[in-house]
Amino acid sequence: MFRPSRVWGRVTPVIRAVRTPDECFSDVPDFPYTPHYREDLPGYEGLRMAWIDEGSGDRVALCLHGEPSWSFLYRKMMPVFLQAGLRVVAPDFFGFGRSDKPVEDDVYTYDFHRGALLAFVRALDLRNITLVCQDWGGILGLTLPVDEPDRIQRLIVMNTGLPTGQSPGPGFDAWRQFMASNPELHVGRLMKRATPILSDTETAAYQAPFPSREYLAGVRRFPQLVPTDPDMDGVDTSEAALEFWRTFDGKSFMAIGMQDPVLGPPVMRSLRKNIQGCPEPMEIADGGHFVQEWGEPIARAALEHFGDL
Numbered sequence: 001m002f003r004p005s006r007v008w009g010r011v012t013p014v015i016r017a018v019r020t021p022d023e024c025f026s027d028v029p030d031f032p033y034t035p036h037y038r039e040d041l042p043g044y045e046g047l048r049m050a051w052i053d054e055g056s057g058d059r060v061a062l063c064l065h066g067e068p069s070w071s072f073l074y075r076k077m078m079p080v081f082l083q084a085g086l087r088v089v090a091p092d093f094f095g096f097g098r099s100d101k102p103v104e105d106d107v108y109t110y111d112f113h114r115g116a117l118l119a120f121v122r123a124l125d126l127r128n129i130t131l132v133c134q135d136w137g138g139i140l141g142l143t144l145p146v147d148e149p150d151r152i153q154r155l156i157v158m159n160t161g162l163p164t165g166q167s168p169g170p171g172f173d174a175w176r177q178f179m180a181s182n183p184e185l186h187v188g189r190l191m192k193r194a195t196p197i198l199s200d201t202e203t204a205a206y207q208a209p210f211p212s213r214e215y216l217a218g219v220r221r222f223p224q225l226v227p228t229d230p231d232m233d234g235v236d237t238s239e240a241a242l243e244f245w246r247t248f249d250g251k252s253f254m255a256i257g258m259q260d261p262v263l264g265p266p267v268m269r270s271l272r273k274n275i276q277g278c279p280e281p282m283e284i285a286d287g288g289h290f291v292q293e294w295g296e297p298i299a300r301a302a303l304e305h306f307g308d309l
Helices: 078-083 110-123 136-141 170-180 187-194 200-207 217-225 235-246 265-272 291-306
Strands: 035-038 049-054 060-064 087-091 129-134 152-158 251-257 282-284
Touching: 049 078, 049 110, 060 078, 060 136, 078 087, 078 291, 110 136, 129 136, 129 291, 152 291, 170 217, 187 200, 251 265, 251 291, 282 291
Parallel strands: 060 087, 060 129, 129 152, 152 251, 251 282
Antiparallel strands: 035 049, 049 087
16 A cells, blocks of 8 residues: 555545566566666655666657556567667556556546656656657657657657547547456457467566456556547647647657557548658558557667667
């Protein structure tokens, strides 16, 4: 049980949370990185956030995962970034990966997650950021410039969006309903179904953070928090973020997993229109929603576009 003094800007009672045992991660393949932890993020004191922090370059590749994955998702992109001299920072959102997992569904709100991301970026004082994002990593990460416009220099964006009060489409609606109807979801099997190229050990790695139902509250909640109604939290923030990206003067790169039924080509092409200077996207013909599983060529193409390789 953990006792944050404040969460997302208000006094809060005790937040009951669970912490995935370290042994659950003992067989994670191709991810030889030492996790870092802190329990003192302002507003989230007592909840432990985990992240990977490798390299020492002046530029920071801030890799933000989505639902229901964790920083392991970036294992095929991280070596390319490190080879090019970037520092790689990949946090696990609360409720995911090695980070603590509040057990009550109602703890998880849009502002809870976004506030934690802002607190993390500020605590580490991350600058010269190349924002690398997908799914909720983009829904949240693309709004960082609303509060911290000078930290983001470049963008690598994949299968995500900035919802401003409308559903992304019937694929998302079906996904949201599926998640609401399956409270004891097996994350590993879901990832395997969405990404058939995963090996058994990779599938197990995606399941590793969730040894029982008690750990799944964050997974259950993320789909319900997408701002698909004009009155939902996050709509105003997303609209403000779109204004930033429409005048963005940094370099950007987009990759699309073309087989994604949730946040696929139509959503991404709409997003591209709102990112000033975004070039024609790299299309991954066989890639699905978790397009980072095809991540090495994406990372190389992005860094070549930026002039880093």
